[in-house]
Amino acid sequence: MHDLTQRTRPGANGTSGPNGTAARRRSPRELVPALAPLLGLVVLTVAFVVVGTVSGVNMSYSVQTLINQSVVIVIIATGAIFIFAMGSFDISLGASTLVAAMVGGLAYNATESLVAMLVACILTAVATSLVSASLAAVFNLPVFVTTVAMLSVLGAVAVALVQTTGGAQIKVDSSFARQYDTLPVKLSVAVAFLALCVFLFTYTRLGRVEKLIGGNPVTARLTGVSMKKTAIAAFAIAGLGVGLGAFLTVLRTPTMTTSSAADIGMNVLVAMVFGGMPISGGPRTRIYAALLGGLSMAVLNQTMTTLLATSSAGNGISQVVRALFFLAVVWVATSGHRSKLLPR
Amino acid sequence: MKISRSTALAATAALGLSFGLTACGGGSDSAAGGGSDPVKMCVLVADATSSEALGFKDYYTTYIQENFPVEFVYSEEVGDADAEKRAMESFIANNCEAIISFASADRPTQIQMAEDAGIYYAVATGTLSDDQYEEFKDYQYYVGAIGPSLGVEYQAGYDMAKYFVEQGDTRFAIYGAGVPYYIDMHIYRTAGMLAALAEEPSTSYGGATDFGAILGKIMQDGTVKVADFQSDVYELTGYHEVWSFDDAAWQANLAAVVASKPDVILAAGTGFAVFGAAVADTGITIGDIDAYTDENGQAMKEGLVGYLAGKFTSSIGPIFAATYAAVEGHPIRAEGDTALALEQGYWVATSPEQFDAFLAGDTIENPFYGKAELEQFANGDQGYDTFEAFVAAYTYVAD
Amino acid sequence: MGAGLMRRATGTLIIPVGAFVVLTALCSLNGVSLFHTDDSLLLLTRGVATTMLTSMALAINLNSGRFDFSLGAMATLSSVVGATVAIQTGGGFAVMALVTIGTGILLGVVSGLVYVLLGISPMVCSLGITLLYEGISFAITGGANVSFLLDRGLTSFAKSTLAMVLVVAVGLVLVYTVFDRTRFGFDYRALITGQAAAVASGTKEKRNAVLTYAVSGALMSVVGLIIASQMGYIEAGKLNFGSIGIMFTAFLPVFIGGYIGRFSNDKLGFLLGALTMTLVGLAFAALSLSSTVQSITNALLLVGFLMFLSNEERIGRAWRSVTHRRGASPSGPAAPTTAATPNKAPVTSGVNAS
Amino acid sequence: MTSESVLTVTDMSKSFGVVRALKGVDFELRDGEVHGLIGENGSGKSTLTSIVAGQQRADAGTVHFLGRPWSPASVNEALDGGIGMIVQESGTVPGISVAENLFLGDAGRFVRLGLVDRAAMNREAGRALAAIGIDAIDPRTPAGALDFQTRKLVELARVMMHAPKVVVVDETTTALSQHGRETLYRLVDEQRARGSVIFISHDLEEILAVCDRLTVLRDGEMIRTFEKSEFDEDAIRAAMIGRNLDGHYYRADTTATAFPQVLLRATDVTVGDKVRGVDLVVRAGEIVGIGGLSHCGMHELGQALFGAVRLDAGNVVVNGKRIVNEQRAVRAAMGYVSKDRDTESLSLTASISDNIASAGLRLLGRGRGGLITRRAEERYVAGPMRQLAIKATNDRQVVGTLSGGNKQKVVFGKWIACGSEVLILDCPTRGVDIGVKQAMYRLMVQLKSEGKAIVMVSEEMTELMGMCDRLLIMKDGTVAREFQRGPELTEMEIIQCMI
Structure with missing residues (x-):
């Protein structure tokens, strides 16, 4: 995160430092890893434009598609950074998105109110998130395993929710959904939430404390940081992200089945890492990682679809390329922080 | 391992370069294909792995692509409405000229997206509900749907159960396949099976004896409960459905179904794939609704499968013809310039001979719906009535 | 010594025996039998075999703080290669088994090399590897199932109780030998809790890690082999992390294994953990619980057991204060890394670290 | 030979x-x-x-x-x-x-x-x-x-x-x-x-x-x-x-001094069998030393005073606030320097700035509605960096790359910057070279003169004798004896009561 903020205001640094040396230029060795995710996105975007132009892709539609496909992931992943920054690992994000979206859908069907749907999505997601947080905090459980358990519970809840309708799906009136499934709505939700997250993470105590916990939980505790309060705040924000993501999901796909949103959970993870977020959290956490990574993934997916969809193994090959690109970006991004010992 | 800036940059550059090269390769490929540009048809699939789906894909990508100036682009397996939408978006961005859909999570959205984008759209299997049809029949780019309606699905399940009842079997197990995931066609087929058994006076499922009530109960429960089956004549020895293949409980339940020694396992889909390995050498017969494939034929020869209702591979020929005609500027429209809504049933085989006959009548090299049959609709020479008759002529249903 | 032995035996057996007793009681209350079919023994042994091997594959890397998402993808890809070769050469089960296991080892080595050479976080690495292997499986098969339902030669393996018992026995002995009795195993165990010290004394950490991944790949290939043989086909079309499900079934056995390992040997623990979970699965089937109820029950069991593990000291203290007041209670939560329970520490720390 | x-x-x-x-x-x-x-x-x-x-x-x-x-x-x-x-x-x-x-x-x-x-x-x-x-x-x-x-x-x-x-x-x-x-x-x-x-x-x-x-x-x-x-x-x-050390390495004076105001009052502090019923009063401007053999319970007492372990009995009150956990302790203007610096007092992968600011984030945001700007943080961190002469290229340097002494200075800086009034120092000079040691001692003297209270737990008897106003020797979880600062205090006497 610092790497990025420093990069974007090189002029301001010289003057703001208290003792002249405080804001020296970074050496290329540090800079390249820090910028690897951004470079990745640039390279991918160039490839996307080249491939798209050569193959005669409808570019304006394609760009809209990019936003459509990445906005939910970006929102959820940005919120989730608050969890991952502390060194916690939440694997149940996809499942809670589904449950929140379903409750939102049911709420809309009961009230026919957009606001009720939004509120229902957010409340459900935040509540779900807080259940994980309190299980972890009160009973000292590792968050990862708690959320593994939550994953199955939420899956079961989704089935139960579908059953309440006595049918295969939870369905929201699609003409209503279409009315709000627009770029301005998506972008304003995304911008508002991202701005909130960047603000909280960069300019308030919460972000600092989270990085401290991620860096060394014992030190954080002995510096008077309340693990429980921080964890609950982090999960609440992540929940808010999931709620907003769920809200946009209902608008985008008003027909929800138990297998909806299935791949969101893992895609969120890949997006974050792709964007340069260290999975163990800590001081090197970057709040922009989700945005970079989410866009990179969407651009890559689009490009690969254009290139490979006609061959029968195309989807497999495109995933192989995605995997290789992912590993390459992560490799370059972490190249500055390697020790003699293998990382764990 | 030390990483200098130059290595890092070289790596990035190499990746970028490889992309550029692939891009060029891809570009020249499509430009060089054939004299005139082929029609780009995109296919949306919810199931990419079953033998039925593979047969369909084979028919399109080998036979049809050989004989018509078209190029098929397949989506990856789309599991839910969002994945469908993503695939649709990619198709539209990549200038598909028509979309043939095998995915049903959210058909209204698909139709709407295609209409907005000005791309022809057709439903290859299944049909729209009456309400949906009313809503979309006037859409300019909605070609229509040809396939089994839910009524046909119900009938398929019913006919299968009825067949075994008439054979004198009394001990049944049911494989509901996607019932817990509320896959409509599986629920209707399963309800059809139970409804057939419930025609015997002492038999009921959850107190219900008519199809509608049985369907309602399955919808309510999201599963089939063995304990709710009451009968003096028949026995429902077990029930199985899809949840997780890695699960010890799933395996145990599968084994329990086999061990309950039914005469027949009535499967709402992919019955042989799931039970095939388990029922070998047990004397249990599988009644399956699947596809005409070599493997199923082999299973029938070995007596593992006693009844097979299946779509034949080229049954998706007519919908292609209609879509292709539309792209070529000669849409086939029903009365009042409305979209097509035609039903297709299943071919049913109860003996290896029958099976072979069906299989032989519809091969990839020489399909039932071949070039000659389909071509007559491509240039707008034939009207709706001929086409309807053409689809309706498909009456291989067992007698 | 006698009392020590008793304590060890109790600690080792309390979970499987307890589970057996409770499940049997539950079943008989509902008028069903836990082993209610002729196939029960086969199911039990097969379930134990796959669960135990998966747990071991997960645990051997998790012990070193390396979480691996790619277990399922390795199982799928190795069995896809094995089955494809066997079908095309007509070589039968022997060829399938050999090629599958060989491929599994190779995949493990590749995973290990990618991790060691790139030097990135193992969990992140395994995300990439999962995508890679899934993609390759798909590319090989075009997304279709690899099916050999009617090939009795290939499907009979998983139908033989004896074969399953052998898999369990050989797997257990091999893993025990490799990790507890060989030079590799000694280095491996030193690296778990003393990475820096072991490396400083010349232990080849990278080689050790690659070999560990190779063993993990081998174990998962056997799991893939069993599942393929039992189903008669392999689902090769799973993309986008569709293959990670198998990992979740191994969580509870891994934790149970770690717990039992404190009283005897963690490898034995994985066996007993797998046994426990397979019994639970049989009971689910016998009681015909719906999948919803099953997943919730499994989740509760996992959370419950972890609550016990994480609060053992607190529970123990409370228990002692109830029974007899005088007891040298260990210090509270303030001493975070005294490593008084070395066998427990690595297992939980691995997941904590995640 | x-x-x-x-x-x-x-x-x-x-x-x-x-x-x-x-x-x-x-x-x-x-x-x-x-x-x-x-x-x-x-x-x-x-x-x-x-x-x-x-x-x-x-x-x-x-x-x-x-x-x-x-x-x-x-x-x-x-x-x-x-x-x-x-x-x-x-x-x-x-x-x-x-x-x-x-x-x-x-x-x-x-x-x-x-x-x-x-x-x-x-x-x-x-x-x-x-x-x-x-x-x-x-x-x-x-x-x-x-x-x-x-x-x-x-x-x-x-x-x-x-x-x-x-x-x-x-x-x-x-x-x-x-x-x-x-x-x-x-x-x-x-x-x-x-x-x-x-x-x-x-x-x-x-x-x-x-x-x-x-x-x-x-x-x-x-x-x-x-x-x-x-x-x-x-x-x-x-x-x-590289230069001559000036005369007083430890404190120059030989008499115990303190302000009258009691800052920390601990009564009957009990932690399992490690600390058993310890009473302790620390006044403003007083340095209280706690010594003994490594397992006498002195480290646990230090943790207990800071609320880092749960007390089985007794209580600790600082500035009128009862200390039940670390958060309360920090709110009550306490600071704690652990003996395991790298694992318990620092975030090694974080910057100097992140570490020093970590205890004062509330202060940093005060008056701005919780808003923490980089500028305010730089100003906040610059003070202790200068005062302690932390050797680093800038405040963005990662703490893990510093020498042991500079690391310890960062830890001290963290607590000084947020204005801690009661400092619990557990082996504050462990693994620190003479130059830094001397700086630490000077700092302690300065803090004392500012009216801060310091509890120093140490295994080094000379340092305790050199710095403390009062010295408590612990044995088996209890205070074996208390010594007052004075010229007549000998190491022999103290070691006697330790064993």
């Missing part, structure tokens, strides 16, 4: 990134001598010895051992060749047995038919332990179940069983009790007959007592080698820090 050199280091250089740890160092070790290496943290002692002992490689320069060129690839290779090292931080692996630790990385020698013969290994381990006179340890015990000191002895055995020609002892004694030290000194003494010892220590007195010669390093350069006859504390100190 004694003048023959066994090990010669010529013009050795080594860099870590931009830091030049060794700059053309020459060093000679003679047969039969115990050679002390002394210098501030970061002076290059450990770097030099770790290269000689195979832990890392030099960038330039040559080493000759017994007349032949010497460049071992690993610790084990060095050990086999005749040079063994006992390291500063714990070199044992907790998860495996004592025997396995003794043969760490060397299990291969017990392999029969591909399997490791565990029984033989245990037998051999038992022999090795007995050889250095410790037979109370079962080789099958997991090393993690042993206390720190016993683990050190295991390490000692691991080196000694190879009968090395040269033994390197790197600041090992700080971790050892009296008994452990005696074992070590005995072994060092015996080693003279077999070869030589390189003895690294911060403790000048110790080094003067143990060594035959000593070499001073500073900033990666060899400053001077002192023969036994030239041993002179002041000269050595001056060589170490």
Whole structure:
């Protein structure tokens, strides 16, 4: 995160430092890893434009598609950074998105109110998130395993929710959904939430404390940081992200089945890492990682679809390329922080 | 391992370069294909792995692509409405000229997206509900749907159960396949099976004896409960459905179904794939609704499968013809310039001979719906009535 | 010594025996039998075999703080290669088994090399590897199932109780030998809790890690082999992390294994953990619980057991204060890394670290 | 015999990134001598010895051992060749047995038919332990179940069983009790007959007592080698820090002083059986020392005062607030410096700025609605960085790259910046060189004069005597005796009541 903020205001640094040396230029060795995710996105975007132009892709539609496909992931992943920054690992994000979206859908069907749907999505997601947080905090459980358990519970809840309708799906009136499934709505939700997250993470105590916990939980505790309060705040924000993501999901796909949103959970993870977020959290956490990574993934997916969809193994090959690109970006991004010992 | 800036940059550059090269390769490929540009048809699939789906894909990508100036682009397996939408978006961005859909999570959205984008759209299997049809029949780019309606699905399940009842079997197990995931066609087929058994006076499922009530109960429960089956004549020895293949409980339940020694396992889909390995050498017969494939034929020869209702591979020929005609500027429209809504049933085989006959009548090299049959609709020479008759002529249903 | 032995035996057996007793009681209350079919023994042994091997594959890397998402993808890809070769050469089960296991080892080595050479976080690495292997499986098969339902030669393996018992026995002995009795195993165990010290004394950490991944790949290939043989086909079309499900079934056995390992040997623990979970699965089937109820029950069991593990000291203290007041209670939560329970520490720390 | 050199280091250089740890160092070790290496943290002692002992490689320069060129690839290779090292931080692996630790990385020698013969290994381990006179340890015990000191002895055995020609002892004694030290000194003494010892220590007195010669390093350069006859504390100190230390190292005054206001009041503090019913009152401007043997409960008392462990009985009140956890403690303007600096007081991967600001984030946001700007943070951090003279390129430097002394300054800076009034310092000068030590002591005096209260837990008796107004000696979880500051206080008297 610092790497990025420093990069974007090189002029301001010289003057703001208290003792002249405080804001020296970074050496290329540090800079390249820090910028690897951004470079990745640039390279991918160039490839996307080249491939798209050569193959005669409808570019304006394609760009809209990019936003459509990445906005939910970006929102959820940005919120989730608050969890991952502390060194916690939440694997149940996809499942809670589904449950929140379903409750939102049911709420809309009961009230026919957009606001009720939004509120229902957010409340459900935040509540779900807080259940994980309190299980972890009160009973000292590792968050990862708690959320593994939550994953199955939420899956079961989704089935139960579908059953309440006595049918295969939870369905929201699609003409209503279409009315709000627009770029301005998506972008304003995304911008508002991202701005909130960047603000909280960069300019308030919460972000600092989270990085401290991620860096060394014992030190954080002995510096008077309340693990429980921080964890609950982090999960609440992540929940808010999931709620907003769920809200946009209902608008985008008003027909929800138990297998909806299935791949969101893992895609969120890949997006974050792709964007340069260290999975163990800590001081090197970057709040922009989700945005970079989410866009990179969407651009890559689009490009690969254009290139490979006609061959029968195309989807497999495109995933192989995605995997290789992912590993390459992560490799370059972490190249500055390697020790003699293998990382764990 | 030390990483200098130059290595890092070289790596990035190499990746970028490889992309550029692939891009060029891809570009020249499509430009060089054939004299005139082929029609780009995109296919949306919810199931990419079953033998039925593979047969369909084979028919399109080998036979049809050989004989018509078209190029098929397949989506990856789309599991839910969002994945469908993503695939649709990619198709539209990549200038598909028509979309043939095998995915049903959210058909209204698909139709709407295609209409907005000005791309022809057709439903290859299944049909729209009456309400949906009313809503979309006037859409300019909605070609229509040809396939089994839910009524046909119900009938398929019913006919299968009825067949075994008439054979004198009394001990049944049911494989509901996607019932817990509320896959409509599986629920209707399963309800059809139970409804057939419930025609015997002492038999009921959850107190219900008519199809509608049985369907309602399955919808309510999201599963089939063995304990709710009451009968003096028949026995429902077990029930199985899809949840997780890695699960010890799933395996145990599968084994329990086999061990309950039914005469027949009535499967709402992919019955042989799931039970095939388990029922070998047990004397249990599988009644399956699947596809005409070599493997199923082999299973029938070995007596593992006693009844097979299946779509034949080229049954998706007519919908292609209609879509292709539309792209070529000669849409086939029903009365009042409305979209097509035609039903297709299943071919049913109860003996290896029958099976072979069906299989032989519809091969990839020489399909039932071949070039000659389909071509007559491509240039707008034939009207709706001929086409309807053409689809309706498909009456291989067992007698 | 006698009392020590008793304590060890109790600690080792309390979970499987307890589970057996409770499940049997539950079943008989509902008028069903836990082993209610002729196939029960086969199911039990097969379930134990796959669960135990998966747990071991997960645990051997998790012990070193390396979480691996790619277990399922390795199982799928190795069995896809094995089955494809066997079908095309007509070589039968022997060829399938050999090629599958060989491929599994190779995949493990590749995973290990990618991790060691790139030097990135193992969990992140395994995300990439999962995508890679899934993609390759798909590319090989075009997304279709690899099916050999009617090939009795290939499907009979998983139908033989004896074969399953052998898999369990050989797997257990091999893993025990490799990790507890060989030079590799000694280095491996030193690296778990003393990475820096072991490396400083010349232990080849990278080689050790690659070999560990190779063993993990081998174990998962056997799991893939069993599942393929039992189903008669392999689902090769799973993309986008569709293959990670198998990992979740191994969580509870891994934790149970770690717990039992404190009283005897963690490898034995994985066996007993797998046994426990397979019994639970049989009971689910016998009681015909719906999948919803099953997943919730499994989740509760996992959370419950972890609550016990994480609060053992607190529970123990409370228990002692109830029974007899005088007891040298260990210090509270303030001493975070005294490593008084070395066998427990690595297992939980691995997941904590995640 | 004694003048023959066994090990010669010529013009050795080594860099870590931009830091030049060794700059053309020459060093000679003679047969039969115990050679002390002394210098501030970061002076290059450990770097030099770790290269000689195979832990890392030099960038330039040559080493000759017994007349032949010497460049071992690993610790084990060095050990086999005749040079063994006992390291500063714990070199044992907790998860495996004592025997396995003794043969760490060397299990291969017990392999029969591909399997490791565990029984033989245990037998051999038992022999090795007995050889250095410790037979109370079962080789099958997991090393993690042993206390720190016993683990050190295991390490000692691991080196000694190879009968090395040269033994390197790197600041090992700080971790050892009296008994452990005696074992070590005995072994060092015996080693003279077999070869030589390189003895690294911060403790000048110790080094003067143990060594035959000593070499001073500073900033990666060899400053001077002192023969036994030239041993002179002041000269050595001056060589170490490159200037003469001015007179008062500790506090100058010899009388106990304090303001009347009570800042901390602890009553009947009980933590399991580690701390049993301790009462303590600390006033403003008072330094209270707590000393004793390592397991007397003093560290736990320090944690208890800060709310870091749950009290089984009693309570701690600071500034009228009852301390039940760390958050309350920090809110009550308390600060805590742990004895395990790297693992408990710092976030090593974070920057200096992040670390120092971490305790004062509420202050930083005060008056701005919680908004923390980089500018405010820089201003906040600049104060302690200047005051403590933290050596770093800028406040963005990652703490893990700092020397031990600078790290400790960062920890102090964290608590000073947020205005802590009551400081609990657990071994605040552990692993810190003389220069930094002196800075810490001066800071403590300054804080005292500002009316802050300090509780200093320490294992170093001289430092407690030098700094404290009152000194509490703990034994078995209780306060054995309390001493007042005064010129008549002697170390003998205090040590008497510890044992």
